[in-house]
C-alpha cells in the first residue's frame with residue numbers, strides 16, 4: 713500500500729469511528745416507553761421520566777413514546793411538571809424519522825433540524841414537526857391524538 717492510499721484509508725476509518733460514536737451518543741440517551749391509546753389520547757406515567765438502574769436514579773428530560781399504531785415514536789420532552797411538548801418524530805421534509813440530539817431533533821436524511829418545541833431551525837424542512845396537545849394530572853401525562 714502506498715503512503716497516500718494508507719493516509720486516505722486511515723482518515724476514512726477515523727471519520728467512520730467519529731460518526732459511529734456520535735450516533736451511539738445520540739441514541740444512548742434515548743429511553744423508550746410503550747403506551748396504548750385510551751380513547752383518543754395516549755397516557756404516560758410521569759414516573760417514566762425517572763429510571764432506576766442498579767443503585768443509580770436517572771432523571772430523563774425526554775422519553776420516546778412508542779405505540780402500535782403511529783408511524784414513528786412521539787418525542788415527549790419535560791420542561792416542568794406541567795409543561796411538556798409532544799412531537800411526532802417524522803421529518804416534514806420527506807418523512808424520515810428524526811433523532812434527538814441535545815436540544816435538537818435532527819433528520820439523518822438531509823440534515824433538517826428542529827427545536828425541542830418542534831420549530832424548524834435549519835432547512836430543507838419548511839414546516840414544524842407535528843405536535844400534540846399535552847395535559848397532565850398528578851400522576852399522568854396525556855397526549856391528545858386527534
Ligand code: FES
Pocket residue numbers: 803804805806807808819820821822823824835836837
Ligand atoms: S427527510 Fe428530513 S431533511 Fe429530508
